[in-house]
Amino acid sequence: MSSAVVNRRGKIQGHFTPPGDKSISHRAVMFGALAEGRSTFMHFLEAEDCLHTLMAFQALGVHAEHEAGTGKLTLQGRGLKSLTAPAKELYLGNSGTSMRLLMGILAGQRFECTLTGDPSLSVRPMKRVTQPLKLMGAQIKGRDNGNYAPLLIRGGRLQGIDFDNTLASAQVKSALLFAGLYAEGATRIQEPRTSRDHTEKLLKAAGARFTQMGNVMTIEPTETLRPLSFTIPGDFSAAAFFIAAAAMIPGSVLTVNNVGLNPLRTGMLEVLKRMGAAIETKTGTDFPEPCGTVSVEGRRLQGTRITAPEIPGLIDELPVLMTVMALSEGESLISGAEELRVKETDRILSMVTNLNALGGRLKELPDGCLIQGVENMQGGIVQSFGDHRTAMCMAIASLVSDGEIRIEDVDCVATSFPTFFEAFERLRVD
Numbered sequence: 510m511s512s513a514v515v516n517r518r519g520k521i522q523g524h525f526t527p528p529g530d531k532s533i534s535h536r537a538v539m540f541g542a543l544a545e546g547r548s549t550f551m552h553f554l555e556a557e558d559c560l561h562t563l564m565a566f567q568a569l570g571v572h573a574e575h576e577a578g579t580g581k582l583t584l585q586g587r588g589l590k591s592l593t594a595p596a597k598e599l600y601l602g603n604s605g606t607s608m609r610l611l612m613g614i615l616a617g618q619r620f621e622c623t624l625t626g627d628p629s630l631s632v633r634p635m636k637r638v639t640q641p642l643k644l645m646g647a648q649i650k651g652r653d654n655g656n657y658a659p660l661l662i663r664g665g666r667l668q669g670i671d672f673d674n675t676l677a678s679a680q681v682k683s684a685l686l687f688a689g690l691y692a693e694g695a696t697r698i699q700e701p702r703t704s705r706d707h708t709e710k711l712l713k714a715a716g717a718r719f720t721q722m723g724n725v726m727t728i729e730p731t732e733t734l735r736p737l738s739f740t741i742p743g744d745f746s747a748a749a750f751f752i753a754a755a756a757m758i759p760g761s762v763l764t765v766n767n768v769g770l771n772p773l774r775t776g777m778l779e780v781l782k783r784m785g786a787a788i789e790t791k792t793g794t795d796f797p798e799p800c801g802t803v804s805v806e807g808r809r810l811q812g813t814r815i816t817a818p819e820i821p822g823l824i825d826e827l828p829v830l831m832t833v834m835a836l837s838e839g840e841s842l843i844s845g846a847e848e849l850r851v852k853e854t855d856r857i858l859s860m861v862t863n864l865n866a867l868g869g870r871l872k873e874l875p876d877g878c879l880i881q882g883v884e885n886m887q888g889g890i891v892q893s894f895g896d897h898r899t900a901m902c903m904a905i906a907s908l909v910s911d912g913e914i915r916i917e918d919v920d921c922v923a924t925s926f927p928t929f930f931e932a933f934e935r936l937r938v939d
């Protein structure tokens with residue numbers, strides 16, 4: 510386990526093109542694997558999480574050509590029903606998206622398969638997916654009645670269900686949409702608030718029988734999916750670290766190019782603007798998703814409140830928003846964010862602990878935190894808690910810190926953004 514020492518104050522200046530979007534890269538592999546024919550994707554995210562999805566589908570019999578280092582990925586799809594039983598269990602590392610979405614696809618196959626993950630993934634709740642899949646007819650076994658990996662899944666004849674989810678979760682929704690492709694009759698899914706819609710967009714593009722009325726999505730059994738080829742937009746959630754840093758540090762000027770601008774992902778920009786940030790966006794292309802440019806100029810920001818309705822649109826950006834709020838004027842509050850407790854680590858706990866260790870003034874709440882802004886951080890030792898986003902936030906905090914910050918166990922950044930520290934060093938100026 511290596512550590513990183515970040516020890517210089519600075520601003521963020523320059524141009525940055527983020528690596529490929531993690532959510533869309535996972536789905537690109539899945540759609541490519543299930544289509545009839547050849548799909549080619551550019552700007553695939555070559556990070557551990559997405560590589561685990563790719564390796565899982567290779568183990569399920571899918572032929573893939575991946576030129577490592579180029580972001581180019583070609584898949585020869587096997588069609589919806591012709592995946593083959595893997596020789597051994599499928600190991601998905603740290604990746605909740607891989608495990609949850611894959612379960613929806615495996616529920617429609619005619620073989621048995623075991624899914625495992627690292628210690629963090631093995632304690633993340635899976636019942637949210639396994640329970641509705643069982644209602645559809647899949648057989649799933651795992652600790653605590655199918656709540657924790659390792660999970661043994663045997664697919665088979667599925668029935669469509671009407672599922673009114675209490676969570677706004679794109680992972681749950683996507684797993685059920687995949688399973689619905691194989692089910693008899695329609696599968697209807699409703700969510701309390703709209704979560705990211707990458708799966709829906711690709712289902713439509715691939716020719717699935719998918720419709721949506723408000724928050725109710727309906728998928729009907731589909732015989733074939735068309736292959737798709739596209740360039741994966743840059744990951745807004747990776748760019749978010751530098752956008753947030755640039756927005757809060759006066760003298761920063763940042764342009765982010767080719768970044769995904771799906772409005773269900775960019776909630777952080779609205780919050781930063783409310784805090785007084787100078788941010789402009791320009792959409793360039795629209796397929797498979799809106800993608801364009803974000804320009805930011807740094808200013809001292811004011812505290813604000815984030816409540817439940819906004820959470821799905823910025824769920825992965827909450828750690829960096831906590832960092833910004835800890836360094837803004839006045840009080841900030843985050844509520845309705847209890848989902849943060851079941852991410853790669855408990856991100857309320859990891860962020861409150863770390864920011865307070867650096868002189869922040871944060872109070873943990875069951876579903877968020879209360880923050881009194883300070884002018885700058887002090888040096889100290891912080892932990893990643895094995896969580897990539899917690900680790901990257903600590904580097905951002907160091908830009909506004911008077912002393913050296915040692916971040917323990919930073920290897921985890923490779924799950925989503927292996928080149929983070931290079932980009933950080935390149936964009937940081939005195």
Ligand code: S3P
Pocket residue numbers: 531532533606677678679680681683704705824825848
């Ligand atoms: C994701 C959905 C979100 C998000 C995760 C990626 C996806 O999780 O936090 O990083 O790709 O569908 P939930 O569905 O659990 O909210």
